[in-house]
Amino acid sequence: MDNNELRKAGLKVTVPRLKILDVLENAGEDAHLSAEDVFKILMEQGEDVGLATVYRVLTQFEQAGLVTRHHFDSGLSVFELSSEDHHDHMVCTETGQVVEFYDETIEKLQHEIAEKHGFELVDHSLVLYVKPKKS
Amino acid sequence: MDNNELRKAGLKVTVPRLKILDVLENAGEDAHLSAEDVFKILMEQGEDVGLATVYRVLTQFEQAGLVTRHHFDSGLSVFELSSEDHHDHMVCTETGQVVEFYDETIEKLQHEIAEKHGFELVDHSLVLYVKPKKS
DNA sequence: GTGTATGCAAATCTTTTGCAGTTTA
DNA sequence: TAAACTGCAAAAGATTTGCATACAC
Secondary structure (H helix, E strand, O other): OOOHHHHOOOOOHHHHHHHHHHHHOOOOOOOOHHHHHHHHHHHHHOOOOOHHHHHHHHHHHHHHOOOOEOOOOOOOOOEEOOOOOEEEEEEEOOOEEEEEEOOOOHHHHHHHHHHOOOOEEEEEEEEEEEEEOOO | HHHHHHHHHOOOOHHHHHHHHHHHHHHHHHHHHOOOHHHHHHHHOOOOOHHHHHHHHHHHHHHHOOOEEEEEOOOEEEEEEOOOOEEEEEOOOOOEEEEEOOOHHHHHHHHHHHHOOOOEEEEEEEEEEEEEEOO
């Protein structure tokens, strides 16, 4: 029941919101979709949702903490369903494949570095751009 | 003499290119300017350079390795003069201040993580979003 | 001189907003 | 039914491109 996720976020349960949530959930584990991607998938499914609504809903979901927005290096926004556990990303420069990973030591070091400079860590973004290892 | 930097990059030495290089050099250590920022500074200096040219030149400089482009989280591009030594960034969410840092251990771990997943590290982007430590 | 670079305006792309009509609670 | 939500079209912001002119070599 996605209904509860939406209600909990203080959002009315509407058809477009359910459809968009559905697209994100069925996009696969490491999927990171742009608003345009979501829109295209909805079109393919014959849904009648406007692109503006996709943008509005994704932004609302982000504010509600339901999805996370990333920028990677293309400059356009991509979204993924927020998962309980934090992770960073590895993007293959040749295939576009995205892999999620988590490293305890790096996480800890980031806090230490911020502290050392007189700051408190609020958030971070770590993206590794990689290519297939030559065999 | 910036002339050589440009020549070495295979670019003709023109007034707009020299002016833009000049702006970047005089912007201060941790400055990260958007194309619009550069354009505004040129205007203030009474230079007659078009915004389109600023974009074109910055892109050429990037391709020549003279400047580095970042996206941070705003989604717009900011540029800095490439420095010999690699570094990452810390952006203050309250003041916008940018601090550069480098951590050997994190660098090493990134390579190991990429390898572990069957990839080769090509590049990476690490940005810490911080706020002033409450005193 | 010749080819490259520039400025301007128009075009493109991504994202946002205004508004009248529709849906949810 | 009232408030929130939606679609569409227009607007806005960032960046790119076409083209005639100007500049570097």
